[in-house]
Amino acid sequence: MTEANDQLRHARERVESPRAPGQSASRQDLAEMVNEWIWRQRGRHTDVDANYIGKLERGLIRSPQDDYRAALRAITGVRTDPELGFRVRRHSSSPVENVDRKEFLRAVVGVGAAVSAAPLLELLSPDQPTPVPNVVTQADIDGVRTAARVFGSWDNHHGGGLAREAVVAQLRHSAEMLDSRCPEKLRGELFAAVGFLGHVCAMMAFDAYAHDDARRMFRFTQACADEAGDWNLRAKSLSSMARQAIWCGDPDQGLTLTELALVRADRLTATERAMLLAARARALAKMGRAEETLRTVGLADEQFTRADPANDPDWMRYYDQAQHLGDTGHALWDLAVRQGEAKQEAASRLASAVAGHTETYVRSRAMSGIKLASLTMTVGDPQEAAVIGAQALKDAQSLRSRRAADDLRDLAHRASVHEPVAEVAELRHGIRLAVAAS
Template identity: 25%
Template sequence: MAATRSLEPQPSPAAAAPNTAMRELRGDRSPGEFATAIRRAAREIGEHVSCDARYVGRVEAGEIRCPNYAYERVFRHMWPDRSLQELGFAPRTAVRRRTGETAPSPASALGIGGVLLLNDSHHPDEENDDVRRRTFLSGGSTALAAVLGLDGPAEAATPRSDSVRTESDQSRPSRTEVTLSQLTLSGLPRQAAPPPRRVGAAEVRGVEQAVRDIRLLDDAHGADALFELAGQSLRSAYVLLNDGEYSAATERRLQAGAGELAISVGWLAHDSNRPADARSFYAEALATARMANDASLEAHVFCNSAFLARDAGRPREALRAAQAGQAAARRLDSDRLLSLLAMREAGGWALLQDRSACERALGRAYTLFDRGESEADPEWMSFFGEAEIAGLEAQCWSALGEWDRASERACRAIALQAPHFVRNRVLYTAELAHDRLGRGDLAGAAGHGSAAVLLLAEVRSARIRGMLADTAGHLRAHRTVPEVGAFLAEYDTAIAA
C-alpha cells in the first residue's frame, strides 16, 4: 500500500549537495562493487536492501538526504564509529515533513498517531514499508488492523497455551505489557467483520521484514523482551492469511511468511523458557508448511523442533525431528541446511550417550558445511557459520562428558563469533563456564561465568540465565575459592538488579 502523497504544490527543494563522505568511503571501488559490499554487509546482520549502482549514484549526488531505516542499520554496521551526519547525511528530523503540511488520509495513517514520511528513499515505498513492519513489531493487532483498514482488533487464532504466563507473572505487568497498553485501543465494542481486504506485495513484505527484524533483535538482545510483541505480529499475519483476498502467488509468499513468523515466535518462546508454547507455535508452522507443500519451511520447523526437544531432554524426539528435517531438506539442494540438521541429529545421539552415532553425524555435518554456501541456502540460516557449528559441537561433547573437547570447541566458538552478536557470545561463554566446571576447573568456570555476567545486562534470555544459574548453584559450595567468590558476588548482584 503506497503512501498517499499530498497534491498541494510544494516549494522547490534546494539543489542537492553532493555527499563527499560516502564518495570517499567508496574509494577505488566502482559504484557496482560498492553496492555489492553494502548488500553483503546487510546479509551479515540479517537485513535486506536492494542496493545497486544507481542507488550509490543517488547517495553520492546528495539526492538521498537521509537513508531509510534499513540502510541506516547497514551503514551503522559497516561504519560503527560514524554517525549519519559523519557519513554525509542530514539528520532524520531535518528531512521529515512537518505534521501540519498535509492532513494524511486514512490510507496513509500507517502508525499509531500518524507517521511522518521521509522525502527521500531508494524506492517510493521503502520507508513506508519500514513503518509498516514496525507496526507489526510494536503496534500489535489493533495497529495492524488500522494499517489494513480493518474495523477492530485482530483476533486470529494462533496457538497460545494457558502456560504463557504463570499466575504470579500475571500479578505484575511486564515492560512489554506496558508498551502494548500504550499502543493498543482497548474497550471498543466488537464490530461486524469487515469485508475481505485485498492483500498485495506490500503487506507480504511487511510480514517478511517482521521476521528479519525479530531475528536481528534476538541476535543482539535475546528473546525475553520480544516474545509478546512478536506474538502480536504473528496474530496479525494470520489475519492477512485467513481474512484477506490475494492471488495464488501472494498466497504462497504469505503462507511462507506466516510460517516463518510462527517459527520465529516459537524460537522466542524456547529461548524465554516457554517450551509448551514453542511446541505449539512449531506445530502451527508445520501445519502451514504441509498445507503449502513448502519443503523449506518444513525443514526449518523440524530443525527448530529438534533443538527444542534436545533442550527439553527428549533425545528420541530430537532425533526423529532432525531426520525428518533432513528428508525435507534433500528437496532443496542446500548443503548448509543439511549440515545444520546433521548437527541437530548429533545432539540427539549425544544425549543418548551413543558416541559412535554422534561422531558419524558430526562428520557428515562438517563434510556438508565445508562444501560452502550456495544460493539455495535459506535466508534464516545466516547465523550458521563457523562459530555456530563449533558451539553446537561443544554441546555434543559436553553431553558426552568430554569436557576438554567441549571446552576447546566453546573457546573456538567465542573466538569466531562477531562482536555485535552479543547474545551468542554470552551463550558460548556460559557454555564454556559449564564445561570448565565439568572438568573440575573451579577458577576457570568462575572466570568465564564472570565474563558472561558482564554481558548479561545486554541480553534478555531466560535460557542463558538458567545456564548461569545452574553453574552458580554448583559453585556455591566452593565460594572460598577467590575467583568463585567474586563470580558469585557479581552474579547475585546482576540477578538482583
C-alpha cells in the same frame, strides 16, 4: 482501580446469539456483528475480536472510536453512548505548558485522578485495529519478512523475554492476511513469510520458557510450510522443535524430529543438513550414545564444508561457522562432562564459537561462553574457568533469556566446589545477582 463496564456487558447479554438462538451473544458474537455492521454501513474492514470486547467490558477502554460506538449502539438498540458506559471524548485546544510530570499525567488521565497504571494503559489501548489488506501484494509479503528479520535480530541480541508480546501481535496481524485475497503466484510466498515470522515467535517463546506457546507456534509454522510446499522452512521448524524437546529433557523426541526433517535431505541446502546433523548429535549425546555422537558431528562438519550462504533462505543466515562450532560444541560438552570424552575438542569448538560470534548474536556468544566456563570448571582450571565465566556473564546480563539464566545457574553449581578460590567466589556472587534480576 479500573471499574468494569457492566452496562455494556448487560447490553450484550440482551442480544441474541446468531449462532445459538435463545442464548446471549458471546463476546466473539458481538465482535463479529460489529465488524459486519461497519462493513455494511461504512464500507470499512475492521478486525474487532473477543479480546477487544473483553477490554471494553472490563473498563480498560471507555472511549472506543466513533464507528465502534455507532455499531454497538445499533446492535444493542440504545440511543446514546452513556447507556453503554462509554465516555464522550472532549478535546481541549489549550496546550499543557509548564507542568511537571505528575501534573501532566493528571491532566491527561483526568483532573484529580490518581496516577496509576490502569488509566495510563487505557490510553495505550488502540481504538482502531490495524487494517488487514483486502488483496495481498508483494509489498505486504516483503513487510512480513522484514518484521521477521527485525524481531529475529532482536531475539538474538536481547533474548526472547523482552519483546515477545509485540511479536505475537505482529504474528496475529500477519496471519490474518492468510484469509485475504492473494494472487496464486504469491500464495506460497505469503505462507512462507508468515511461517518465518511464526518461527521467530516460537523461538522467542521457547527462550522465555513459554513452552506450550512455543509448541503451538511451531505447529503453526509447520502448517504454513506445508501449505507453501517449503521444505526449507519445514526443516528449520523441525530442527527448532527438536532443540526444544532436547532442552526439555526429551532427547528421544528430539532425535525423532531431526530424523523426520532429514527424510528428504536432498531438498535441503548443505547448511541446513549441517544444522540438522548438529541437532541430531546433541540428542545422541544427551542419550549417552558417544560413538554415534562423534560420527554425527563428523557428518555435520562434512556438510558444513559444502555450505554456500548464497543458497540459504533468510532464516539460515545465523548459521555461520561460529554457530556450527557452538552447536557441535554443545553436543560434545555432554560427552566431556558426563563421560570424560572429547574434552579438548569440545573446549576448542566452544572457544572458537565465542571468538567468532559478533554483537548481532550476543545470546549465542553468551551461551557458548557459559558452557565453556562450565566445562573448564568441571574438568580444567577453576581460575581460568572464572575468567571465561566472567566474560560470559557480562554478555548474559544484557539478555532476557531463561535459557541463559538456567545455564548460569548450572555454572554456579559446578563452581561451588571451588568456592575458596577468590575469582570463583566472585563469579558465583555475580551470577546470583544476575539471576535474581532476570
